[in-house]
Amino acid sequence: xxxxxxxxxxxxxxxxxxxxxxxxxxxxxxxxxxxxxxxxxxxxxxxxxxxxxxxxxxxxxxxxxxxxxxxxxxxxxxxxxxxxxxxxxxxxxxxxxxxxxxxx
Numbered sequence: 001x002x003x004x005x006x007x008x009x010x011x012x013x014x015x016x017x018x019x020x021x022x023x024x025x026x027x028x029x030x031x032x033x034x035x036x037x038x039x040x041x042x043x044x045x046x047x048x049x050x051x052x053x054x055x056x057x058x059x060x061x062x063x064x065x066x067x068x069x070x071x072x073x074x075x076x077x078x079x080x081x082x083x084x085x086x087x088x089x090x091x092x093x094x095x096x097x098x099x100x101x102x103x104x
Contacts, residue, residue: 047093070083
């Protein structure tokens with residue numbers, strides 16, 4: 001009588017453990033996706049703030065930063081035809097962060 005129940009108990013325990021592993025894996029995936037989304041959200045906010053700061057700069061300071069960004073990219077072997085606005089803007093934002101440039 002108990003022998004039959006014990007064989008079912010082993011299968012039930014195996015099923016439970018398998019479901020628990022699947023649940024934990026799914027939970028990890030959700031946590032990673034949430035962390036990734038949070039990182040993307042923070043990056044968008046950072047770029048929006050930098051864009052606002054850049055736009056608040058004088059035209060002369062914007063031109064100076066743009067030339068400095070292009071010079072930095074050329075030093076890193078970027079060809080002028082590969083200096084799309086997004087690449088140059090990324091370098092400008094990097095410069096702004098490292099130089100603590102503020103609007104005037």
